[in-house]
Amino acid sequence: MTRLLAGAYVATMDDAGTELANGWVLVEDGVVSAVGDGQEPDAGERIDLAGALVTPGLVNTHHHLFQTLTRARAQEADLFTWLRELYPLWARIDAEAEYAAARTGLAELALSGCSTVFDHHYVFPRGADGLIDAEAAAARELGVRLVASRGSMDLGVSDGGLPPDDLVEEPDAILADSERLVSELHEPDPGARVSIAIAPCSPFSVTRLLMEESAALARRLGLPLHTHLAETVEEDAYCRELYGCTPVEYLTDLGWLGPDVWCAHCVHLSERDVADFASTGTGVAHCPTSNLRLGAGFAPVRRLLDSGVRVGLGVDGSASNERGDLLFDVKQALLVARGRDGATALSAREALRLGTRGGAAVLGRDDIGSLEPGKQADLAVWRTDVLELGGAEDPLAGLVLSAPHRVDRLYVGGEEVVRGGTLVRADEGEIAREHRVQARRFTG
Numbered sequence: 012m013t014r015l016l017a018g019a020y021v022a023t024m025d026d027a028g029t030e031l032a033n034g035w036v037l038v039e040d041g042v043v044s045a046v047g048d049g050q051e052p053d054a055g056e057r058i059d060l061a062g063a064l065v066t067p068g069l070v071n072t073h074h075h076l077f078q079t080l081t082r083a084r085a086q087e088a089d090l091f092t093w094l095r096e097l098y099p100l101w102a103r104i105d106a107e108a109e110y111a112a113a114r115t116g117l118a119e120l121a122l123s124g125c126s127t128v129f130d131h132h133y134v135f136p137r138g139a140d141g142l143i144d145a146e147a148a149a150a151r152e153l154g155v156r157l158v159a160s161r162g163s164m165d166l167g168v169s170d171g172g173l174p175p176d177d178l179v180e181e182p183d184a185i186l187a188d189s190e191r192l193v194s195e196l197h198e199p200d201p202g203a204r205v206s207i208a209i210a211p212c213s214p215f216s217v218t219r220l221l222m223e224e225s226a227a228l229a230r231r232l233g234l235p236l237h238t239h240l241a242e243t244v245e246e247d248a249y250c251r252e253l254y255g256c257t258p259v260e261y262l263t264d265l266g267w268l269g270p271d272v273w274c275a276h277c278v279h280l281s282e283r284d285v286a287d288f289a290s291t292g293t294g295v296a297h298c299p300t301s302n303l304r305l306g307a308g309f310a311p312v313r314r315l316l317d318s319g320v321r322v323g324l325g326v327d328g329s330a331s332n333e334r335g336d337l338l339f340d341v342k343q344a345l346l347v348a349r350g351r352d353g354a355t356a357l358s359a360r361e362a363l364r365l366g367t368r369g370g371a372a373v374l375g376r377d378d379i380g381s382l383e384p385g386k387q388a389d390l391a392v393w394r395t396d397v398l399e400l401g402g403a404e405d406p407l408a409g410l411v412l413s414a415p416h417r418v419d420r421l422y423v424g425g426e427e428v429v430r431g432g433t434l435v436r437a438d439e440g441e442i443a444r445e446h447r448v449q450a451r452r453f454t455g
């Protein structure tokens with residue numbers, strides 16, 4: 012079946028940055044088969060978008076869906092204080108709560124135009140089985156693509172780590188469960204709806220052994236590899252004390268850096284760190300709202316881009332960015348870059364590119380992130396006749412600069428996930444009600 016989305020301003024995010032003022036996108040069997048301007052091809056179904064803006068679906072490269080259960084806590088805390096306050100609450104997570112949290116977080120992201128979500132789950136209380144399976148079920152239900160990760164922590168407080176001892180696991184169990192999830196959930200081919208990444212949590216919650224074993228496992232299975240890195244000055248000091256070097260030097264020493272790796276935050280990078288990221292092909296998940304919320308600083312995005320480093324955007328967990336809205340973080344990335352390096356530091360188009368092509372590159376996906384023949388038909392449709400875009404001569408810059416906006420339509424693999432600003436395959440009110448019931452167990 013062919014479907015033509017027509018009468019739109021189409022921002023393709025291809026290499027040349029092609030934008031089509033009288034644009035259309037032809038979709039066939041879930042894939043973009045043609046994109047053009049003016050004269051339209053015949054199609055089984057024609058949808059008139061009445062002057063709306065069409066962009067690729069946004070790509071979120073760092074998140075912790077479970078944290079929707081614990082919002083607005085530790086409100087004036089830095090990262091380590093915030094973590095110490097929240098770990099005991101997170102120890103209550105089970106599959107039922109994770110499912111409610113994932114549905115809420117994924118619904119929020121879908122309504123912000125996000126079609127692909129990477130989730131970094133690293134809290135596995137003893138006896139709480141089926142957490143990643145619950146996330147995958149929620150993603151399939153809503154229709155959003157999920158890159159799930161079997162995260163991990165094995166360095167408890169009694170061994171010099173940050174998390175409480177009852178939240179850390181044995182390396183062998185972690186690695187075995189990771190392999191199980193890959194065999195049960197991972198779709199290796201282009202167009203994957205659910206895939207798996209390997210993601211030990213951070214240098215201050217994971218042993219050197221598990222960092223090394225995780226990288227070996229990911230490389231044996233051909234999976235992407237992820238961790239938190241260089242988020243705060245406290246983490247920097249911690250690494251210097253424990254390992255005698257900076258976080259990036261530590262990862263380099265472990266043989267971690269490479270084109271299959273991306274790291275979240277990367278706020279505190281030296282010139283040499285940036286060069287090492289560039290020469291090894293290591294990517295960065297830039298999470299501006301979360302970094303500002305925790306007072307961590309912000310990543311040197313202009314410098315990273317100028318050095319050729321892959322950069323995507325992440326909303327990060329909903330306990331350090333209470334809003335799971337990726338378009339809002341596109342705008343935040345622009346504002347933060349300009350606050351740091353001046354008015355020309357990041358254009359609206361560059362910011363949107365971070366949230367689409369950049370995110371796809373960071374996740375190692377060449378099947379999403381732009382609207383070109385052969386790519387997955389992941390499209391976000393944004394109304395341009397809303398109050399906030401009145402008078403905006405340039406629809407793309409208007410969208411970014413006046414964000415956030417609720418997406419009008421979202422297609423994932425050609426399937427409709429949002430229409431008229433409403434979820435098609437799930438009920439927003441029911442998701443919020445069920446989430447409130449589960450979240451009650453995480454208070455106090």
Ligand SMILES: [Zn+2]
Binds near residue numbers: 074075239275327
């Ligand atoms: Zn994070």
